[in-house]
Amino acid sequence: MTALELVDLGYSYGAKRALDGVSFALRPGRFTALLGPNGAGKSTLFSLLTRLFVTKEGRITVAGHDIAKEPRAALSKIGVVFQQPTLDLDMSVAMNMRYFAALHGISGREAARRAQEALERLGMAERAGETVRGLNGGHRRRMEIARALIHRPEVLLLDEATVGLDFKSRQDIVAHVHELAAGGLTVLWATHLVDEIHDSDDVVVLHRGHVLAHDTAAELRKGRPLADVFIEMTATGETA
Numbered sequence: 083m084t085a086l087e088l089v090d091l092g093y094s095y096g097a098k099r100a101l102d103g104v105s106f107a108l109r110p111g112r113f114t115a116l117l118g119p120n121g122a123g124k125s126t127l128f129s130l131l132t133r134l135f136v137t138k139e140g141r142i143t144v145a146g147h148d149i150a151k152e153p154r155a156a157l158s159k160i161g162v163v164f165q166q167p168t169l170d171l172d173m174s175v176a177m178n179m180r181y182f183a184a185l186h187g188i189s190g191r192e193a194a195r196r197a198q199e200a201l202e203r204l205g206m207a208e209r210a211g212e213t214v215r216g217l218n219g220g221h222r223r224r225m226e227i228a229r230a231l232i233h234r235p236e237v238l239l240l241d242e243a244t245v246g247l248d249f250k251s252r253q254d255i256v257a258h259v260h261e262l263a264a265g266g267l268t269v270l271w272a273t274h275l276v277d278e279i280h281d282s283d284d285v286v287v288l289h290r291g292h293v294l295a296h297d298t299a300a301e302l303r304k305g306r307p308l309a310d311v312f313i314e315m316t317a318t319g320e321t322a
């Protein structure tokens with residue numbers, strides 16, 4: 083069973099068509115990049131995946147649960163890192179984690195155990211006692227990723243998770259999230275930056291609300307720079 087499947091998904095803002103007939107399924111335990119230029123529809127897609135928006139067009143299934151019919155079951159399988167940070171700066175890393183665990187109905191020793199486990203996965207365990215305000219941008223992002231894993235989701239969604247980070251922090255986050263996928267987590271990573279994508283990753287190219295291609299990066303680029311292929315595809319709007 084695939085962790086996340088989209089079938090014929092559509093969404094409009096009034097007369098503006100943002101997504102049109104979007105279908106793809108993520109392979110379990112893979113890093114899939116949702117690659118699209120600004121305005122492609124990535125944020126709209128994330129809003130639908132997290133039920134911030136709802137649509138009557140098409141279907142989203144998470145770990146076998148239709149998000150429209152069983153929203154709680156479906157959402158319990160999803161971890162999300164939004165583009166805008168949503169951390170409480172004056173709480174410690176550990177408190178932020180426990181607060182989030184409580185939102186998922188996890189408390190006490192179990193919450194502490196899961197917080198520790200999630201922070202360890204992101205190499206953040208030694209910072210548990212620090213306040214978030216004292217962390218640099220890269221560590222804050224890592225913390226948000228750790229937090230998104232506390233309820234042990236099957237799918238991790240990240241919307242342009244490296245925005246505003248310096249080069250080294252960006253590289254670290256990209257490497258960490260690839261490690262999570264290698265450990266069995268299904269990852270959907272929205273980006274417009276081709277250098278965040280490894281050859282072995284799956285790539286869904288989204289442009290003007292349509293899926294132009296879905297393949298591994300190596301297959302898509304066929305020995306050429308991925309940037310060239312991406313620019314070509316999104317300039318012409320043709321399917322590869």
Ligand code: ADP
Pocket residue numbers: 095098099100118119120121122123124125126127
């Ligand atoms: P991306 O995240 O890939 O940059 P978005 O999902 O934000 O793309 O936008 C997809 C399309 O929908 C764009 O053409 C954008 O201008 C339009 N759009 C996004 N939000 C709104 C809105 N609130 N009202 C009208 N149009 C919108």
